[in-house]
Amino acid sequence: MTLAIGIDIGGTKVAGGLVDERGEILARARRDTPHRSKRPKVVEDTIVDVVEELRSEGHDVSAVGIGAAGFVAADRATVVFAPHLSWRDEPLRDALSKRIDLPIVVDNDANAACWAEWRFGAAQDDSDVVMVNLGTGIGGAILLHGELYRGRFGIAGEFGHMQVVPEGQRCECGNRGCWEQYASGNALVREARAMILANSPVATDLASRVDGRADELTGPIVTEAARDGDPTSTELLAEIGHWLGIGIANLAAAFDPGTFVIGGGVSAAGELLLGPARDTFRRRLTGRGYRPEARIVAAKLGNEAGLIGAADLARNESAT
Template sequence: MAERPALGEDCRVQQEKRGLSDVVGVDIGGTKVLAGLVAPDGTVTATVRRETPHRSKTPDVVEATIVEAVRELTDGRSGLAAVGVGAAGFVDAAGSIVRFSPHLSWRDEPLKAALESRLGVPVVVDNDANTTALAEMRFGAGRGYRQVLCVTLGTGIGGALVLDGDVFRGGNGMAGEFGHMQVMPGGRRCECGNRGCWEQYSSGNALVREARELVAAESPTAFLLRDLVVGDVSRLTGPVVTEAARAGDPAAGELFDEIGSWLGTGLANLAAAFDPEVIVVGGGVSEAGDLLLDPAREALRKSLTGRGFRPEPPVVRAALGPDAGFIGAAVLARERAARPQV
């Protein structure tokens, strides 16, 4: 498949004319705010990380955290052209308002206007999974494909569908909330207010929750997990579970089999609905690689509608790691800022 250019030639010319050199992308997740200076070819030249304020904090606290990160990145520099923000939550079709975020205090929050008033430059807001998918399609594992389904496993599950180079946002800008598909009626309570959402069974939170329950129950199969945290379940994190699984801990390996199986089942449903050319899996949990993806591929293979009589979409690990969200946000901001002003 032919590779896509990072940006269109017209966009590059507009940038050169208008001096759009510095663009900052910001990715706001459930646990971290990650910001970076991003060049037109997707190269990241500097990054700043902050902890995400607790959801009990008011929206202006989160906004202040974003502003601090942007100012640190651009300290002593001039020519900041635009800022792109990938936000965890429902963003309206205009890219202005975060309607709802299950992990933050945003409820109909006018984030674009609030940040523009503080930063004095154009700001573009989109869902963080949308910006991740855009980055992976332009520069990462989805490069060269026309129909890309991207699923991100972090605190929860995000997702996006890229069709012919453009993110599909739906009628209200809220498409791609795959993590809140109900897969278990009456199941575990989700932070979105419903029960049985997919992300309650296949996400970073699900992985850590199950690991902590195993260690707390003194499961004889979780000996390495228990030793790694000296019996303190509060110290169990996703990377610790991954480390234990790679070292051969039976319990950790079973957890990835379970999380991966749930992932593959959900992906089979999405493949039936959208028929993507490729499925890109990103987010922090994807750092486990084939520990997660092998059981996911097997579950997808067993559950795919019309299996044996249709192409099976490859399931690949995202290539850009934790930078994807802010890279895509920067791409979006750069391209919108380069459009001729009417």
């Protein structure tokens, strides 16, 4: 059995796993992500530390895959920009290759997650897949004819920064009206906190869950309240789902996939989110009523999709 190591680098954690050919994780390791003020070498040290821990039991490992939250260049060696780290045109693959005596593959974390869902998760029966990851913002990936599409410069799939509302909410990217300002974890929490701060009587349940401290409200708290039957939380998630459906309809017009896989932390809301998304998707789909509709399904592999996909991509590429 050929084993590979997958590393998923996010804003808060560096998660690693020893992954077999079936996508099963045999061992795990985790570290906190160094603050973005730290030098790139500190992040490299963290990655190397995780790899060494996973190799410490003497397993025969074929390759290491890195899924990075950031723009990975078309050479799949350089991280052009990572918002939560100090990487700017960072030659990550070459730097790690000097310290790890295994083939190194670097890719965007959403690409890695999409690959994992196609190989082992929610999209195994389709060869044309678009993945949308709803977290703090929105990430995404495109798989066409069984191959990841990365674009000319390696940066395809940054769906969160499609403009859906001209001159709308200001986005951290510098533009206005970006999709992630309406269909992300940040958007959900922003709206819920605003209702608490306004002392809205319909936000009583949410306010009671955080003792009136709006800044302590999180997306999972809103989801929990909705599951408990709070109508306001249910409405907030439905609104996020509505905007999700709008964006997905646009992506269907561009890529015409057979399956949309919805991942990321917000997807834990399940049908509270996906039901409204499907409803809006059907109403906004170009040529509705005269064309097949893509499936919209929840991701199956959760937070470990990135490291599973990174490991599998590395194993496959090292074997060629």
